[in-house]
Amino acid sequence: MSVPMLRLEHLAKSFGALKVTDGIDLDIPVGETHAIIGPNGAGKTTLIHQIAGSLAPDAGRIILDDRDVTHLPMPARAHLGLARSFQITHVLPRFTALENVALAVQARSGSSFRFWQPVAGEAALDVPALEALAVVDLTSRAHTRAGSLSHGEKRRLELAIALAQAPKLLLLDEPMAGAGAEESRRLVATLEGLKGRYTILLVEHDMQAVFALADRISVMVEGRIIATGSPQAVRADPAVRAAYLGEAA
């Protein structure tokens, strides 16, 4: 078997007596779109935080593309090809959309300890940035300050920033959260276009989106993964129906 893009080994994290991540093992092969679903409080976002590096696990290992990243800080993981979007949007409000994305390009291309040449209009940064903006259909808003974009546009901008990092693994924490129906459809269409080209780990509440996008789905309940499999298999799993889908479907 080939090396998985992401491997979690017995990952564990507790907040006091509460085991929010309770020994999680997961392999995500290269090119797969993997969705994690589960009821509120199942520990999905905590898991994403540990993979991205904003929270340290108590035990276990995180292996990104055959490299142990368990103890690496967030920026180092970003350099190894891990890009993420946040549950609550994190953009640079005083920067234009283009500048937001260009910074992500800058992070991976050449030194940022350049003090004299103006960065605005640097083609090596702006060209890839504009490409990423085109993917999420934000080209017309390139010169708008991110702070004045609509919520849905900010979500798409986050995606463009992640794409501009030329990532190996995309971590998307509820990309549809707070977006309207129209925006959600648009985001799903964009993500469908990315499927296969990137390895994607997706946490999402929008079941329609999850079943449309995911190659495999893991169901998380109380810090554990109770089932992993194809959308059909997961839908049919009696434990899943009992724990989660039963109440929604």
Added chain:
Amino acid sequence: MDAPPRSIKDAAAAALRTLTFDQRMAAGLLALMALLPLLSLVVGGSYLVLVGERVMIFAIAALSLELLIGVGGLVSFGHAAYLGIGAYAAGILASHGFGTLAIALPAALLGSALFALATGAVAVRTRGVYFIMITLAFGQMAFFIGTSLAPYGGDDGLSWPTRTLVLGTRLLKSETAFFYVILLLLAATYVVVSRLVASRFGRVLRGLTDNETRMQAIGFTPYPYRLTAYVIAGTLCGLAGFLLGNQAEFVSPAYMHWQRSGELIIMVLLGGTGTLYGPILGATAFLLLEEMLSRLTEHWKAILGPVLVLVVLFARGGIAGAIEAWRRRRMTPAQLLAAADLLARQVIAEGAMRWRLWSRVLSRRIDWLMQLAKGAAMQAGARRQHLQMTLSRGLTTLRLSAERGIALALARWRRR
């Protein structure tokens, strides 16, 4: 090929158009300052030149602090330490006979850079209030080291044998030459800081101020960028310290006192963060206020304090902020005049209304006075009849003429 510009004026106008608003404002301020020595020739005495030098030196310091506060989001409360380090480095060397530019200036800059590197390595790891407190602590540390430098004057400070020699000459002893050297260095500082802000490095620094988590998620580790900015700012302020010591031919621990650090912050806030001409304006405004108010009364800080509170309350972005707000409305001079006219009319209309109310009250008062006079006259009998008539007629005339005058004035205001 383009036709060559017809005159120097055209060429200058063309060059001006390529500048940003910030650069134009800074160039204008520097040009005004450049005129000071000429003005001083007319007025006589060196007072204007000395004040101008001080303003420009503190403008350099404020610019360097803006790099931390406005660009890097790091409010340093110990920035005055570098004024002292720059001045002490050059002063101590001068007292040992090494007061030449080639030695003293690099020493001043290097000393500041090293102190910034050593203290910044710790301070920059913290944020917010902790950063303020830790920079304050390091600043006070520098201050107390200064007071304990017994061989170099301790508390009393150190008098320099002379100003720094330039290629063995006493060039800086000429107040005019010194003035223009400072002006040149202020311009250079402005250019360096504005290039820095617009560079790759500057973009990272601004990004970290905007949203640190996002920056980390795309792969930027904040620490080295912030530390580098801290060292650059310290070094630039060391340059200001070098000049400050030269101006007074003296250095004392007071240069590094936390109050001085506070004044530097006030200069930046008063001028307005987020712009680079703002700190220059802020240093100018602060020092001129200080200069004028301290002539008025020795309790001038009691006046300066409320002024600063008002600025912070009503002009969040400082002076530059007020200018930017005005620019955003994009008023042409004609529109501005129209707006001023409207405002004047409103003030006059308001005033007229007040007058009308007041005149009604006045005429009632006069009526009442007349009643009183009538009553008094009746009691006094017929012999006073004549007096009453006269009084009544007089008062009526007074009332009528007052009312007519007010009505006339009102009509004139309304016609405007």
